[in-house]
Amino acid sequence: MNDRASSDPAATEGRKGQHIDTVLGRDVAAKGVTTGFERFFFEHRALPELSLDEVDIGIELFGRRLAAPLLISSMTGGTARARDINRRLAEAAQSLGIAMGLGSQRAAVENPDLADTYRVRDVAPDILLFANLGAVQLALGYGVDEAQRAVDMIEADALFLHLNPLQEAVQPEGDRDWRGLYDGIEALCRALPVPVAVKEVGNGIAAGIARRLADCGVAAIDVAGAGGTSWSEVEAHRESDPLLARVAHGFAGWGIPTALALAEAKRAVPELPVFASGGIRDGVDAAKAIRLGAALCGTAAPALGGANETAEAARDRMEQLARQLRIACFCTGSADLAALRRATLRRAGDWSVVEG
Numbered sequence: 001m002n003d004r005a006s007s008d009p010a011a012t013e014g015r016k017g018q019h020i021d022t023v024l025g026r027d028v029a030a031k032g033v034t035t036g037f038e039r040f041f042f043e044h045r046a047l048p049e050l051s052l053d054e055v056d057i058g059i060e061l062f063g064r065r066l067a068a069p070l071l072i073s074s075m076t077g078g079t080a081r082a083r084d085i086n087r088r089l090a091e092a093a094q095s096l097g098i099a100m101g102l103g104s105q106r107a108a109v110e111n112p113d114l115a116d117t118y119r120v121r122d123v124a125p126d127i128l129l130f131a132n133l134g135a136v137q138l139a140l141g142y143g144v145d146e147a148q149r150a151v152d153m154i155e156a157d158a159l160f161l162h163l164n165p166l167q168e169a170v171q172p173e174g175d176r177d178w179r180g181l182y183d184g185i186e187a188l189c190r191a192l193p194v195p196v197a198v199k200e201v202g203n204g205i206a207a208g209i210a211r212r213l214a215d216c217g218v219a220a221i222d223v224a225g226a227g228g229t230s231w232s233e234v235e236a237h238r239e240s241d242p243l244l245a246r247v248a249h250g251f252a253g254w255g256i257p258t259a260l261a262l263a264e265a266k267r268a269v270p271e272l273p274v275f276a277s278g279g280i281r282d283g284v285d286a287a288k289a290i291r292l293g294a295a296l297c298g299t300a301a302p303a304l305g306g307a308n309e310t311a312e313a314a315r316d317r318m319e320q321l322a323r324q325l326r327i328a329c330f331c332t333g334s335a336d337l338a339a340l341r342r343a344t345l346r347r348a349g350d351w352s353v354v355e356g
């Protein structure tokens with residue numbers, strides 16, 4: 001995300017590599033907070049009256065047909081290693097018919113030599129593809145021109161603007177001035193010819209903010225809630241100053257649980273597609289997210305683990321989610337996602353058997 005030292009390729013390479021190695025090698029999961037999906041269970045349909053093979057989990061979004069409502073969430077770019085990872089993720093997305101986001105493209109907007117590390121259209125001509133920039137850049141001089149360049153660079157269908165105030169606040173070099181961003185987002189939504197979606201990075205977007213963003217003209221909101229990868233934990237592990245590391249660790253439990261953020265945002269902006277991400281680790285969570293109103297379910301760190309090895313391994317991680325989601329549809333008697341949205345979802349622990 002924070003790719004400030006883009007003018008210094010060695011520093012960028014170092015930080016991007018550190019982010020990947022930290023996510024893969026350290027315990028960067030949120031602590032003391034969970035996604036909340038475990039609070040729900042589907043009522044099992046012992047007699048589904050369906051053929052599993054005919055369950056359709058496809059959707060249409062932003063002019064693309066997806067075979068499953070899954071998104072490989074925005075992660076990386078800007079380095080040779082990131083290029084390999086992006087291409088493996090894109091191959092996986094293409095073969096599964098799912099969506100993908102590239103990591104923050106600020107480095108390549110400022111140094112076009114790096115654009116190639118984000119380009120995946122040649123291996124993924126048909127996927128729904130999201131460009132990515134930090135929203136805070138809009139307060140620091142970025143506007144339509146930079147956003148358009150990010151979109152054109154990768155032939156994206158839409159742009160994600162990410163909100164990561166906690167990560168920026170716990171980074172010594174982070175961006176601290178977040179004023180004026182609603183106006184910047186509104187101006188961008190008006191001028192950019194592709195849909196602008198806004199995402200968090202693992203701390204959630206509250207209902208009131210979702211409403212204000214919708215009023216600014218955003219086309220979708222990815223709540224990216226708490227319970228999965230914690231970016232304050234990632235930064236804590238990268239931090240060499242013990243004081244700053246302790247400050248960052250204090251936020252391991254910070255954020256709105258993904259399931260709660262999703263349900264509340266969907267209620268606040270019923271007219272918009274709301275995406276769920278942040279700690280979605282299997283297709284049962286994805287099914288619950290769809291039931292709670294998600295149009296698309298994203299996952300980041302697990303896909304990275306696969307893509308660090310091979311395209312097949314990346315595909316394997318995402319295919320698992322798609323297969324589980326299909327089975328969850330089958331076992332709730334849902335022939336498609338519209339039916340899954342009506343399936344009976346019950347609260348775990350709510351075992352009252354006598355009404356009134």
Ligand SMILES: Cc1cc2nc3c(=O)[nH]c(=O)nc-3n(C[C@H](O)[C@H](O)[C@H](O)COP(=O)(O)O)c2cc1C
Nearest residue numbers: 001073074075103104162201228229279299300301
């Ligand atoms: C290695 C890595 C790099 C990331 N970089 C970005 C980024 O550049 N832009 C962005 O919007 N989100 C970024 N994210 C955040 C993810 O898109 C996602 O919101 C977050 O990791 C929560 O999902 P998870 O719990 O499935 O990992 C990154 C995540 C990972 C794991």
